[in-house]
Amino acid sequence: MILSSILSDGMVLQRNEKVGIWGKAGADQAVQISFNEKKYDTSADSAGDWRIHLDETEPGGPFEMTISAGGEVIVIRDILVGDVWVLGGQSNMELPVRRTLDLLADEVKDVHFPWIRQFSMPISYNFHAPQSELPGGGWIAATPGDVLNFSAAGFFFAKEIHEKYRVPVGLILTAVGGTPIEAWISEGTIRRIGGYDDVLEQCKDDHYVTATKRADEERGNAWYARLNNTDLGLKEGWYNESWDTADWQDFELPGSWAGGELEHVRGSVWFRKEINLPESMTLGEARLKLGTVVDADDTYINGVCIGNTGYMYPPRRYPIPTGLLKPGKNTIAVRVISTHNTGAFVKDMPYRLLAGGQEMDLSGVWKYRVGAVTAAMQQQTFFQYKPTGVYNSMISPLRNYRIKGALWYQGESNTDRPAGYSKLFEALVADWRSQWGIGEFPFIFTQLANLGEEDDSQTNWAELREEQRKGLLIPGTAMAVTLDVGEYNDLHPQDKKTVGQRLALGARKLAYGEDNLVHSGPMFKEMELAGDGVRLRFDHTGSGLVAKGGGELRGFTVCGPDGVFVPAQAAISGDTVIVTHDHIQQPVHVRYAWANNPAQANLYNQEGLPASPFSTGK
Incomplete structure (x- = not known):
């Protein structure tokens, strides 16, 4: 007898619904399930497939389930019944709690929520057809240790829901870093949208996929071997505790290679620093915070490698082995490897020894x-980014597992081509709802956070946010605005607590029927001319509009017939905003808030929720 890996110890089943349990047995074999003091019977078909629908069950647990067929018995233990949410998207949904500890360590210290569970889908793709079964995975609980592996946004969402409604919450994490939205849409839908036929056919060629992956691996291995x-530093041992750096040059850390002699270096650059420690700093636990490094690093203390990271995004937080630090002089050596980007120790990150x-x-x-x-490393092909692949392997196999709704955090990988994202998102929502076949279940999504320097000339993220805002036209959707929780220097901002809380507000409104809840910040509704100015009206004004922090309203621009936008004056008038310009x-x-990082934007409602960026133009 074969069961899907999601039907396993620790699973959460959707409450108050006729939940399906399915599997494979011998052809025409009798199958029996015992669950919650009830018995259910069916027979497998000629191919061995079977399905049983359980009666609606109130939330609670833990329960056991016994499945019998042909003399074989499988027991599934520690089952909870509550609400099940799918977590989809890319790396900011995938980002684990352990990556947020600089900011949120106290929030998860000694956490013990055994009624919050997560199932993580293994990363896989298939370009031939939607798949029926999962390649693996298992359930974990939000208890010390395991909570660090939860989706951070998902955990803080689940915590809000669990504490509000006192029911178990199950999360199914099916997110893959770097994936564009096209990867999560079915082939039939992608073909109807058009423009993807060539890449779809190419990816159906197994020989091409295998050969490309093998060539990528061989090329990468050869690059690192060269x-x-x-590397003279490896040959001579520049990582050793003692090394004469009299003929080395100075570098102000943090900083970028850009603008100096290192700008075009692809290869390795070694950095060393001597520090003097009092005896009190050599006792107990120790950790090195080395900010974020572009692209990769090997980091040593007193000649011992304490950690390495192979790509640019993760924060470097390396534990230091007990006894390695000593009173007096200690040496830190960092080998920075630039594979294809201009190297950097990213600014405004923590560079500290604790x-x-x-x-x-x-x-x-x-x-x-x-x-x-060396020459720059040629970029590899990430097949998980290609259209339909992860939909077939990471969404389709979930179609039989009953859910409450879906959360979506994606868009960063579509910012280089924001036009048309709203149509792709509409197609994705329709695809997923069709896949589960349970109607217009709640679909709650995250609008992209702020990123980059405060520079109004960069607007591709603003354009993508506007495309995301159009997603609210789809029935049964809500959007969490996050332009105030990003970090200008980090694609993966750590404040996933606020993200989770705002997603939970959308769920409370859509899925839990809190009709009077203010679940969103102000959303542009319509504009009208008002003398020489423009009056803007909003939905979701809550208890009233405010300029956060007091003072003047900022972040508005206006254009005349020439289409050139310039900074404008803006003032709150009741539940509207009046926008004017002296010369228009x-x-x-x-x-x-029409910028990649609209840091000055400050329109909120009194409930503390930020207004969504918008453009009144089509």
Whole structure:
């Protein structure tokens, strides 16, 4: 007898619904399930497939389920009955709690929510057909240790729902970093949208996929072999505890290679710094916070490698082995590997040594020397990014598992081509709802956070946010605005608590029937000319509009007939905003928070929820 891996110990079943349990047995074999003091019987068909629908069950647990067929018995233990939510998208949905500890460590310290569970879908793809079964995975509970592996946004969402309604919450994490929205849409829908036929056919060629992956692996191995064989720092041991750096050059850390002699270096650059520690900092637990490094690093203390990271996004937080630090002089050496980007120690990140309950700032002057110069590494092909692949392998196999709704956090990988995203999103929602076949279940999504320097000339993220805002036209949807929780220097902002809470507000409104709840910040509704200005009306004004922090309303621009947008004056008037400009007597359109990082935007409702960016133009 074969069961899907999601039908396993610790699972959460959807409450108050006729939940399906399915599997494979021998042809025409009798199958029996015992669950919650009830028995259910059926027979497998000629192919061995069977399905039983359980009666509606009130929330609670833990329960056991016994499944019998042909003398074989499977027992599934520690089952809860509550609400099940699918977590879809890319890396900001995938981002685990352990990656948010700089900000949220106290929030998850000693956490014990055994009624919050997560099933993580293994990353896989298939370009031939929707798949029926999962390649693996298992359920974990939000208890010390395992909670660090939860989706951070998902955990804080589930915590809100669990504490509000006192029911178990099951999360199915099916997110893959870097995936564009097209990867999560069915082939039939993608073909109807058009423009993807060539790549679809190419990915159906198993020989092409296998050969490309093999070539990528061989090329990457060869690149690192050349680098390591020519790296003078590895040959001579520049990581050793003692090394004469008198002829090395100075580098102000943090900082970028850009604008200096290192800008075009692809290969390795070594950095060293000597520090003096009091004995009190050599006792107890110790950790090195090395900010974020572009692209990869190997980091040593006193000649011992304490950690390495192979790509640019994860924060470097390396535990230091007990006894490695010593009173007096200690040496930190960092080998930075630039594979294809301009190297950097990213600014405004923590660069500190934490030891013995004390901290030492590591920013400032370091010594550096180039270890090896190579050609840039050719980028590999990520097949999980291709259209339909993860839909077939990571959405389709879930279609028999009853859910309450879906949460979606994606869009970063579509910011280079924002036009048309709203149509793709509409297609995705329709696909997923068709897949589960349970009607217009709640679909709650996250609008992209702020990112990048405060520069109004970069607007592709603003354009994508506007496309996301159009998603609210789809029935049964809600959007969590997050333009105030991003970090200008990090694609993966750590404040997933706020994200989870705002997603939960949408769920409370759509899925739990809190009709009077203010679940959203102000959303642009319509505009009308008002003398020489424009009056903007909003939905979701709550108890009233406010300029967060007091003072003037910021973040608005206006254009006249020439279509050139310029900063405008804006003032709250009741539940509307009046936008004017001294030199524009015929205003045509208004934009709000129209930048990749609209840090100055400050329109909120009194419930503390930010207004969505918008453009009144089509």
